[in-house]
Amino acid sequence: MTLGTLMVFHRLALFFLPRRRAMQGLLLLASTLVVTxxxxxxxxxxxxxxxxxxxxxxxxKAVFLQRHWYWLLAGAMMGLAFDSKYTAVFLPxxxxxxxxxxxxxxxxxxxxGHGRGSCAWWSPHCRLSFGMFNTTSLPSAFSRQHASAxxxxx
Numbered sequence: 040m041t042l043g044t045l046m047v048f049h050r051l052a053l054f055f056l057p058r059r060r061a062m063q064g065l066l067l068l069a070s071t072l073v074v075t076x077x078x079x080x081x082x083x084x085x086x087x088x089x090x091x092x093x094x095x096x097x098x099x100k101a102v103f104l105q106r107h108w109y110w111l112l113a114g115a116m117m118g119l120a121f122d123s124k125y126t127a128v129f130l131p132x133x134x135x136x137x138x139x140x141x142x143x144x145x146x147x148x149x150x151x152g153h154g155r156g157s158c159a160w161w162s163p164h165c166r167l168s169f170g171m172f173n174t175t176s177l178p179s180a181f182s183r184q185h186a187s188a189x190x191x192x193x
Contacts, residue, residue: 040085041078045069047092054099083124090120091130098134102144111171118175 048068052061068074077085094116101109113134120127138144 040089041074044085044089044092045074047089047096051092051096051099054103086123087120087127090116090123091127094120094130102138114171115175118171118173122175 045065045068049061049065052064056064074088077088094113097109097113097116100106101113117127117130120130
């Protein structure tokens with residue numbers, strides 16, 4: 040999984056940096072103590088880093104390259120990251136803050152209603168992404184609730 044995270048990080052770095060700088064960033068990330076330890080020990084952070092990186096890559100393709108099906112994949116990756124560790128709940132909020140904070144992307148995101156009002160919820164891509172996030176994150180919430188209820192009730 041750590042190798043996958045590093046490969047996705049490199050692809051993501053190529054969006055913003057020249058090839059040489061992206062490679063330097065990859066080497067810097069691979070040499071950090073956190074990634075080294077996570078590659079040796081299995082913790083919830085390992086799938087979190089992979090799914091978080093994949094979600095960011097899908098969001099970049101959806102926002103910057105206007106490939107709308109990547110919204111669905113981004114929602115699925117956010118949900119899987121949330122299944123790994125609850126701190127992934129900040130990823131959708133960060134993406135929404137970026138989209139609302141950027142003038143160009145805010146206009147595109149809010150005007151995606153295609154004449155049905157200026158609300159992003161009317162976009163089928165937004166609804167699919169939200170649905171995939173909930174589909175992948177809710178089963179773990181229900182299983183944890185059930186386990187807690189069984190433990191409390193005996």
